[in-house]
Amino acid sequence: xxxxxxxxxxxxxxxxxxxxxxxxxxxxxxxxxxxxxxxxxxxxxxxxxxxxxxxxxxxxxxxxxxxxxxxxxxxxxxxxxxxxxxxxxxxxxxxxxxxxxxxxxxxxxxxxxxxxxxxxxxxxxxxxxxxxxxxxxxxxxxxxxxxxxxxxxxxxxxxxxxxxxxxxxxxxxxxxxxxxxxxxxxxxxxxxxxxxxxxxxxxxxxxxxxxxxxxxxxxxxxxxxxxxxxxxxxxxxxxxxxxxxxxxxxxxxxxxxxxxxxxxxxxxxxxxxxxxxxxxxxxxxxxxxxxxxxxxxxxxxxxxxxxxxxxxxxxxxxxxxxxxxxxxxxxxxxxxxxxxxxxxxxxxxxxxxxxxxxxxxxxxxxxxxxxxxxxxxxxxxxxxxxxxxxxxxxxxxxxxxxxx
Amino acid sequence: xxxxxxxxxxxxxxxxxxxxxxxxxxxxxxxxxxxxxxxxxxxxxxxxxxxxxxxxxxxxxxxxxxxxxxxxxxxxxxxxxxxxxxxxxxxxxxxxxxxxxxxxxxxxxxxxxxxxxxxxxxxxxxxxx
Numbered sequence: 001x002x003x004x005x006x007x008x009x010x011x012x013x014x015x016x017x018x019x020x021x022x023x024x025x026x027x028x029x030x031x032x033x034x035x036x037x038x039x040x041x042x043x044x045x046x047x048x049x050x051x052x053x054x055x056x057x058x059x060x061x062x063x064x065x066x067x068x069x070x071x072x073x074x075x076x077x078x079x080x081x082x083x084x085x086x087x088x089x090x091x092x093x094x095x096x097x098x099x100x101x102x103x104x105x106x107x108x109x110x111x112x113x114x115x116x117x118x119x120x121x122x123x124x125x126x127x128x129x130x131x132x133x134x135x136x137x138x139x140x141x142x143x144x145x146x147x148x149x150x151x152x153x154x155x156x157x158x159x160x161x162x163x164x165x166x167x168x169x170x171x172x173x174x175x176x177x178x179x180x181x182x183x184x185x186x187x188x189x190x191x192x193x194x195x196x197x198x199x200x201x202x203x204x205x206x207x208x209x210x211x212x213x214x215x216x217x218x219x220x221x222x223x224x225x226x227x228x229x230x231x232x233x234x235x236x237x238x239x240x241x242x243x244x245x246x247x248x249x250x251x252x253x254x255x256x257x258x259x260x261x262x263x264x265x266x267x268x269x270x271x272x273x274x275x276x277x278x279x280x281x282x283x284x285x286x287x288x289x290x291x292x293x294x295x296x297x298x299x300x301x302x303x304x305x306x307x308x309x310x311x312x313x314x315x316x317x318x319x320x321x322x323x324x325x326x327x328x329x330x331x332x333x334x335x336x337x338x339x340x341x342x343x344x345x346x347x348x349x350x351x352x353x354x355x356x357x358x359x360x361x362x363x364x365x366x367x368x369x370x371x372x373x374x375x376x377x378x379x380x381x382x383x384x385x386x387x388x389x390x391x392x393x394x395x396x397x398x399x400x401x402x403x404x
Numbered sequence: 405x406x407x408x409x410x411x412x413x414x415x416x417x418x419x420x421x422x423x424x425x426x427x428x429x430x431x432x433x434x435x436x437x438x439x440x441x442x443x444x445x446x447x448x449x450x451x452x453x454x455x456x457x458x459x460x461x462x463x464x465x466x467x468x469x470x471x472x473x474x475x476x477x478x479x480x481x482x483x484x485x486x487x488x489x490x491x492x493x494x495x496x497x498x499x500x501x502x503x504x505x506x507x508x509x510x511x512x513x514x515x516x517x518x519x520x521x522x523x524x525x526x527x528x529x530x531x532x533x
Contacts, residue, residue: 315461317439317440317461317462317463319463319464320462320464320467323405323412323416323464324416327412327416356436356437357436357437358436360436393418393459393461393467394441394459394460394461395432395442395443395460395461396436396441396461404422
């Protein structure tokens with residue numbers, strides 16, 4: 001990779017790049033791209049057209065729908081394509097709230113949800129709905145007992161994410177689904193980080209609505225899906241034409257839908273073998289990183305996604321850490337990529353009770369199938385040096401942790 | 405973060421990083437909760453800054469601002485150093501992204517604190533802007 005020196009001249013550093021930001025996004029698989037290209041070039045028809053070109057596109061969408069349904073144990077007619085995880089989450093929350101407001105106005109979610117859930121919930125609070133934001137323990141787990149006691153007579157929706165994007169903590173989804181079902185409350189889960197890492201069965205898990213996003217599992221960006229269980233009362237979010245069984249208007253993003261279908265098929269076929277490799281890399285990274293003094297693991301030690309590592313280094317700040325890693329060809333993030341340009345601290349780490357003085361020193365490494373154990377070794381060689389360099393620079397570092 | 409080449413240079417190769425034993429003035433500003441702490445150490449002979457060092461906890465812009473600010477006041481008189489504005493620091497770095505401008509202000513404030521620490525030690529009234 002190339003960086004510029006003070007004269008603006010490109011200086012080649014090391015000829016290597018290690019991408020460990022797979023929770024932000026993933027590269028699209030070659031075979032997925034190959035499937036997509038055909039639907040941008042030769043088979044460019046509008047699926048709503050009557051002619052053969054239109055029918056070809058329509059069939060391609062239905063084929064992709066089958067694949068998504070199969071991947072999560074749903075029926076084909078329960079899958080609706082959207083523009084991604086954010087739209088799916090917005091649709092689930094606003095759609096359920098407005099369609100069921102005669103039944104009740106109370107919604108339960110958690111304090112560590114993605115912003116597309118939290119900000120949608122804040123918005124509906126302004127529309128006279130009431131939202132309970134459940135706390136989490138230090139590992140980021142929602143307590144089923146606390147969920148039970150938060151339920152009111154007028155609770156219409158429980159929206160709890162399947163696994164967290166920053167710290168990787170996996171929620172007791174099946175238990176939550178059971179509670180929701182027993183109380184006859186809709187259960188939505190944001191599974192954006194989960195597809196391809198944990199097998200999903202919406203029936204067994206009592207899930208009524210589930211959000212997923214293509215680019216998190218080596219599919220294209222700008223395409224996702226919302227699973228809506230048959231019989232669920234939900235309002236439409238995007239009004240217009242008759243696409244997606246009249247529930248989500250707008251000409252379908254055919255190439256992306258085709259890509260998502262192929263990607264979810266590949267990702268869910270490989271869960272067991274890919275997790276085996278990811279677990280090994282994850283655990284050696286965690287083992288290595290926590291040997292650095294004053295370093296803390298965020299999230300649950302075992303109930304966590306196979307590709308997630310999140311640690312806090314005391315006395316240093318996350319952005320400078322990321323920039324130095326970047327200069328060494330290691331691409332990572334501090335928490336969620338969606339928020340890296342704002343100066344806010346992570347609401348997830350805050351909810352887990354990480355002290356404000358050390359919350360700025362967080363690092364998320366999220367693994368993918370392009371990573372190897374060699375990458376892990378390289379990161380474990382470079383990262384401690386950078387942490388030390390920044391600690392030597394920091395006025396907060398006690399003398400015993402300095403080398404200068 | 406879209407930083408200039410100069411910011412990246414000062415961030416990756418910071419000048420005057422460290423501390424000064426028996427310094428004549430120390431200024432520390434910011435707090436860890438907000439994400440920036442900057443500490444400036446001065447060695448002063450007569451009214452001239454002969455040596456300057458910094459320690460910074462913060463983002464790339466905060467570290468680069470500290471490095472640049474210390475370069476700009478080295479060898480200067482206390483009055484000249486006092487007049488160094490955050491704007492001059494940002495300009496010397498070929499600009500900072502708008503959300504990072506406060507980092508250059510922190511450098512200006514840290515220098516003011518360090519100079520006033522020296523002045524107070526001499527039993528004089530601290531300077532005000």
